[in-house]
Amino acid sequence: MMKTLRIGLPVLLLSLGLVMHAQASEPASPKPKKAPKPATSLPAPDYLPAEARAALRKKMARHGQAMTDLMLGVTLLQYDVASAAAGRIVNEPRLSRPVPDGADELNTLLPERFFTYQDEARSRAQAVQTAAQKRDDAALAESFGRLTETCVGCHSAYLSHRK
């Protein structure tokens, strides 16, 4: 016991000295960059008239609100929260596909992919809800990932339009 202490102490002091030396000789680190703050809205797409966008935003306002609940509900395995948030997405009012001569209705201005994503979001939200109700953690993780793909996909289609 004494022996290890006698050997240990100088080693300890030496390494302490090395650590302090290393700290002293480190160049002054640059100030850490502030993480960019997230915006809570999408930027305005350039092809939609302002009134059309305003109408659409009103319809979409609800699905944004479900996001925080959904994320926390799924990741922290709060099944009731996840199920209710997914249910809100399932029951969201949807935009109908444009009808042949609907002229310049909002629906005709949107890219076709928008409507595909809309359908997908609904069925994938349904899968999240089912997984939450079953308390199936693996299915919850997978279905949440698949739902999130449609969120990003639709926002991308919406912003880049027909590209």
Ligand code: HEC
């Ligand atoms: C069918 C297309 C579509 C799908 C699917 C979709 N979104 Fe959106 N989302 C939109 C549109 C359109 C807007 C409004 C865009 C604007 O402000 O011009 C929007 C806006 C939002 C906003 C901002 C709301 C605000 O107050 O400005 C959030 C947050 C959001 N979506 C989250 C999600 C999440 C999370 C999902 C998936 C669970 C999702 N969206 C799926 C089309 C979609």
